[in-house]
Amino acid sequence: MRGDAAISRDVLKIGVLNDQSGVYADLAGQGSVEAARLAVQDFGGEIKGRPIEILSADHQNKPELGASIAREWIEVDGVDVIVDVPTSDVALAVQKVTEDTDTAFLINGAATSSLTGEFCSPTSVHWAYDTYSLAAGTVRAMLEEGLNSWFFVTADDAFGKSLQAAAQQVIGANGGEVRGQARHALNAGDLTAHLMEAQGSEADAIGLANAGEDAVRAVRRAHELGVHRGPQRIVPLLLFLTDVKQLGLEVAQGLPLTTAFYWDRTDASRAFAERFAARRDGQRPTMVQAGVYSSLMHYLQAAAEVGDDSGQAVVDQMKRMPVDDFFATDGRVRPDGLMVHEMYRARVKRPAESEGPWDLYEIVETIPAKLAFRPLSESDCPLVDD
Known part of the structure; x- marks a missing residue:
């Protein structure tokens, strides 16, 4: 745990890190940022009486840049959880930073199975899909x-x-x-x-x-x-x-x-998609953007349960809690950090x-x-x- 308080610096900070200007901008990008905002709003905007804040940045699909942003966020800005991160090479670089600093990492856009294989981390959860x-x-x-x-x-x-x-x-x-x-x-x-x-x-x-x-x-x-x-x-x-x-x-x-997700599959997925679309000029969410909401909501519930924002403590709690929402029913986070679902x-x-x-x-x-x-x-x- 970083700092003296269970929720560090009296605020919980979320960093949405992804491609906002390149080949993956449409499938993640600002749509993922909006999904994170929606999750925070639905959670109530605070945790244990402390506010929740969101930062975002464009890693430009460059591993060195992604790792640098992640480290600055964690060590300077006090970010407690990083979410999304399409581009597997960038995600692998960021995962090393988050493991070294005991920071939770919620992977949605990246796909390589190595993230929960040989390079798995006790502070990471791979949510939406893998290769x-x-x-x-x-x-x-x-x-x-x-x-x-x-x-x-x-x-x-x-x-x-x-x-x-x-x-x-x-x-x-x-x-x-x-x-x-x-x-x-x-x-x-x-x-x-x-x-x-x-x-x-x-x-x-x-x-x-x-x-x-x-x-x-x-x-x-x-x-x-x-x-x-x-x-x-x-x-x-x-x-x-x-x-x-x-x-x-x-x-x-x-x-x-x-x-992993289609917006028009169930009443619950349609309801989420309509709320997302109202914020995104009618666009329906991709599986990455829906996964950002789902994984972040699960993280916030776990953090509230343990009263802590240290990466491994929250991820351990996420592994104990079933996943049952519009994104996945009967889902679970395995010991390797992979969230398995239909x-x-x-x-x-x-x-x-x-x-x-x-x-x-x-x-x-x-x-x-x-x-x-x-x-x-x-x-x-x-x-x-x-």
Whole structure:
């Protein structure tokens, strides 16, 4: 615990750290900041009689910058919990800072399974999804449809490599084959050469192990190249609601995806989405933004329960409390810090099926938590007892 008071400096401070100007700005960005504000408002704006404050910053997808902001927030500004942090390389850097300073870290935007695997931390919780859950849902379903050979267009970073590796594990376990890969830098721009190489492989599926603007560019360029008119299928392994909205249904229709949250799935998710939309010019929340609210509310409840804001004390309490809200029912935080819950396999609707500007998905399967996430028995997290 930092400081003399249970709630340090007589205020609890939340830092929302994410991409606010780059490839992941739409799926997280200011929408995540607004989700955090909504959670604080719903919690009552204070904890144990002390006010709750929110800071936010743009890490620009740079690990060094993200770690620097996190350290300054904690050591100078007294931030008690950092939330969101898309971009796995940045999240891994920030996780080292939060572990060293006993600060809670609520991960929503980043995906690599390493965050709760070999690099797991007693002060971190990985909330919305990870690379295993994304690959397990979509790839397994595509294999069942007969897409047995794969070529990957992959972001050349911790996230892309982890996502491709998880997909290859599922493919190998089910008798499929990987015919090749083409890696690209973050915010790569033109992916024509990568997609043409994928077409030349004649693989059944072109798996996109990227996200945000990179995934949007890849899907759009593949459509322009006429991939959808041939025998191959484009299979995004991480696609967000805002990506589909940007692409439009004429281009995105029929794309398979796996998601942790869809705003129009239940009465509770619709109610949250409407409140979020009122603050965001009608935009419905992505799974990252919904996860920010859910994880932060769970954190605040745990902090109030223990009367403490030291990272490990609150995270330990989060692990003892079930998760039951509009984001996840029957969820739980495992010893490795992974919040396991149902995932949903979806299909992007055709234009004629959509009844509104954000009516974009058809949920085709609910994936139980025990199938959606890697079994704890297979974890390489040092916090997990043998």
